[in-house]
Amino acid sequence: MLAQTPEPPYYAVIFTSVRTEESEGYADTADRMVELAAEQPGFLGVESARNDLGITVSYWASLEAIRSWKHHAEHTLARQQGRDTWYQCYKTRICLVERDYSFECRPD
Template identity: 45%
Template sequence: MTDRTGQIAVIFVSTRTDSDTQGYAAAAEAMDHLAAQQPGYRGVDSARGADGIGITVSWWADEASALAWRAHPDHAAIRERGRAEWYSAYEVAVAEVGRSYRWQADRDFEQNASICTPLP
């Protein structure tokens, strides 16, 4: 995990419809690829449950980068298609990360001990 302190997190919580799963998957892949090419992009984490509820967090260097991604014409077009076809609801929250840390079990450690590594 990367230290996310100071980054902007755009948190997108959505509920998917059953409509056009192939089109949705293709659009999501295209948006992931396009976002990764944008200035200030720092990564994305995403998960979706069997109930259709998903959480995607895109990470940005600063507010200007996050806003530029929101305004990107291809992203805006896909957002409109999502409203019309792929989502029954969604919510977006934008936050600046004040601190960041991680924990990881070290499975290779001889005694199978756990490691806690706080990030600076």
């Protein structure tokens, strides 16, 4: 499902990763992070895909909302677990979305 974002401007955090072979606890933690992020002020939505490369894009109302999420205690612990166990490498990019447009999903 595509995230339902407001009219720009807003921010996108693009998290691109390569996983290790270790998977124990990963799915539960990933689900919890999405659940927890959705509770944060300024969270607008999230989209994620994984194959050999994982890409998760979360959308935020402000840079302050992104900073608050980065420093959330449970998210900090999950990031450390990711570095220690689940990720070979990752990169985070923060972007200002100035314009968006879409082709709406067709009804089933």
